[in-house]
Amino acid sequence: MKTSIEHIRDKISKKGLKVTPQRICILEAIYDLDNHPTADNITEYIRETHPNIATGTVYKVLETLVENNLIKKVKTDRDIMRYDGIIEAHHHLYCSECDLIEDYMDHELDELLKDYFKKKKFPGFKLEDIVVQIRGTFDKC
Amino acid sequence: MKTSIEHIRDKISKKGLKVTPQRICILEAIYDLDNHPTADNITEYIRETHPNIATGTVYKVLETLVENNLIKKVKTDRDIMRYDGIIEAHHHLYCSECDLIEDYMDHELDELLKDYFKKKKFPGFKLEDIVVQIRGTFDKC
DNA sequence: TTCTTTAAGGAGAATGATTCTTATTTAGTA
DNA sequence: TACTAAATAAGAATCATTCTCCTTAAAGAA
Numbered sequence: 278m279k280t281s282i283e284h285i286r287d288k289i290s291k292k293g294l295k296v297t298p299q300r301i302c303i304l305e306a307i308y309d310l311d312n313h314p315t316a317d318n319i320t321e322y323i324r325e326t327h328p329n330i331a332t333g334t335v336y337k338v339l340e341t342l343v344e345n346n347l348i349k350k351v352k353t354d355r356d357i358m359r360y361d362g363i364i365e366a367h368h369h370l371y372c373s374e375c376d377l378i379e380d381y382m383d384h385e386l387d388e389l390l391k392d393y394f395k396k397k398k399f400p401g402f403k404l405e406d407i408v409v410q411i412r413g414t415f416d417k418c
Numbered sequence: 419m420k421t422s423i424e425h426i427r428d429k430i431s432k433k434g435l436k437v438t439p440q441r442i443c444i445l446e447a448i449y450d451l452d453n454h455p456t457a458d459n460i461t462e463y464i465r466e467t468h469p470n471i472a473t474g475t476v477y478k479v480l481e482t483l484v485e486n487n488l489i490k491k492v493k494t495d496r497d498i499m500r501y502d503g504i505i506e507a508h509h510h511l512y513c514s515e516c517d518l519i520e521d522y523m524d525h526e527l528d529e530l531l532k533d534y535f536k537k538k539k540f541p542g543f544k545l546e547d548i549v550v551q552i553r554g555t556f557d558k559c
Numbered sequence: 560t561t562c563t564t565t566a567a568g569g570a571g572a573a574t575g576a577t578t579c580t581t582a583t584t585t586a587g588t589a
Numbered sequence: 590t591a592c593t594a595a596a597t598a599a600g601a602a603t604c605a606t607t608c609t610c611c612t613t614a615a616a617g618a619a
Contacts, residue, residue: 413544
């Protein structure tokens with residue numbers, strides 16, 4: 278289901294950010310692609326409708342969206358940054374053969390981890406979030 | 419406790435690899451630094467004793483060590499690669515304020531995840547490894 | 560011990576990803 | 590409608606990693 282432009286405008290303005298066409302289409306691209314895209318993936322997608330968007334703008338807007346918790350960065354072991362449009366807590370399936378990363382949500386797993394970490398102490402460390410990296414290989418890659 | 423050079427030589431030769439001074443000192447650097455270093459961190463460390471080692475050589479050796487399961491790449495959300503000298507299954511504490519990454523081992527957590535994932539099905543996906551990203555902030559950063 | 564072979568390393572160029580700088584444009588408010 | 594500060598465009602600069610080609614050396618055979 279495609280996210281409406283109105284919904285996106287709302288998300289952006291609620292963060293006290295100017296609602297610019299670039300920000301709208303970058304966020305829309307991330308939702309539409311829905312595959313933890315790189316900045317280049319996003320730029321290519323957007324240039325179908327906005328041929329003149331600058332690479333620097335894309336990086337700049339991505340940084341702004343991350344800082345304002347509208348998107349998240351995804352951890353990978355490559356020298357390239359990826360982005361996630363889902364900000365609610367979830368986990369990832371990583372393929373060790375290719376760059377595919379899939380979302381994984383399961384309330385049971387969340388509760389299980391929540392209970393475990395409630396019991397644990399981490400002196401000098403303030404816990405914020407738990408993300409499970411589920412590593413393996415996809416048949417389709 | 420510092421790993422002996424003999425131990426390192428043994429690890430390298432057991433993988434059928436030539437034992438070169440560069441490979442020994444790169445692996446030693448990773449063990450000594452023990453902080454999920456970048457290629458640049460490793461290069462700087464090594465140049466104290468091997469001033470002429472080439473950057474390309476460091477990247478090449480790191481790639482070889484990863485391929486042979488002597489070290490592992492660490493997932494981060496930056497455009498820079500980090501390496502881990504501990505190949506046994508473990509988890510990581512990530513600081514959201516700085517680049518610090520600390521190891522976290524707990525058999526209880528491992529068993530808990532093992533049991534959970536034993537029950538789950540992932541059609542089209544062959545599970546290999548589970549790593550937990552424990553995100554938060556360190557007081558000391 | 561010496562020689563040979565193939566793999567590894569050195570040096571630096573090339574490539575790709577990201578950041579920075581400056582001038583122009585524009586979103587939002589008055 | 591006008592104004593202002595923020596955002597964007599364009600391209601240069603920087604940084605991280607890979608590639609190419611020539612030289613060196615680890616390891617094994619003789």
